[in-house]
Amino acid sequence: MSMDWHSDPVLREDLIRDYVHRRLPDYLVEQFEAHYLDCDDCFEELRATELLMLGLGEPILERTLVNDVTVLRFVESAQLLASSLELTELANAIRLQNDTKVLIDLSKVSRIDSTGLGVLMNCYCHAVKNSGVLKLLNPDAPVKKVLSLTKVDGILQSFEDEAAAIASFQGLPA
Numbered sequence: 001m002s003m004d005w006h007s008d009p010v011l012r013e014d015l016i017r018d019y020v021h022r023r024l025p026d027y028l029v030e031q032f033e034a035h036y037l038d039c040d041d042c043f044e045e046l047r048a049t050e051l052l053m054l055g056l057g058e059p060i061l062e063r064t065l066v067n068d069v070t071v072l073r074f075v076e077s078a079q080l081l082a083s084s085l086e087l088t089e090l091a092n093a094i095r096l097q098n099d100t101k102v103l104i105d106l107s108k109v110s111r112i113d114s115t116g117l118g119v120l121m122n123c124y125c126h127a128v129k130n131s132g133v134l135k136l137l138n139p140d141a142p143v144k145k146v147l148s149l150t151k152v153d154g155i156l157q158s159f160e161d162e163a164a165a166i167a168s169f170q171g172l173p174a
């Protein structure tokens with residue numbers, strides 16, 4: 001009974017819609033959460049539904065241009081974890097554009113995990129592939145610690161000051 005949604009696409013669509021709208025009873029939330037974390041199929045379906053809803057709602061990532069540097073910042077507090085939508089947003093914001101100078105403002109990011117780090121590194125590689133540069137602004141203490149422990153901070157340069165960060169891009173080819 002509990003896994004009916006997995007094999008029934010119509011049932012699953014209803015379940016996921018209710019889940020995203022937080023209309024599911026607690027026991028079903030628990031069952032579904034326990035399931036989708038181990039099921040790529042259901043996880044993808046959930047992610048697609050969330051993205052669809054997000055496309056209709058308020059953006060969570062803001063893109064501004066300062067000189068010729070693209071600055072990306074989260075509108076509200078965010079987490080860059082495997083399960084968080086913010087991560088998908090960030091990855092798409094980078095991958096769907098070919099900006100060469102990118103500064104990601106991490107000041108509103110409270111947590112990051114290995115998936116989050118992986119996405120940051122992918123974004124960096126994407127920028128480099130476009131002969132660009134990607135840097136970080138204002139990582140919060142917990143995030144800074146993770147960047148340092150994993151030595152990612154040796155690859156991704158971080159700045160505390162936005163003006164200094166923007167200035168560091170000057171002299172690089174546009």
Ligand SMILES: [Zn+2]
Binds near residue numbers: 006035041042
């Ligand atoms: Zn499933």
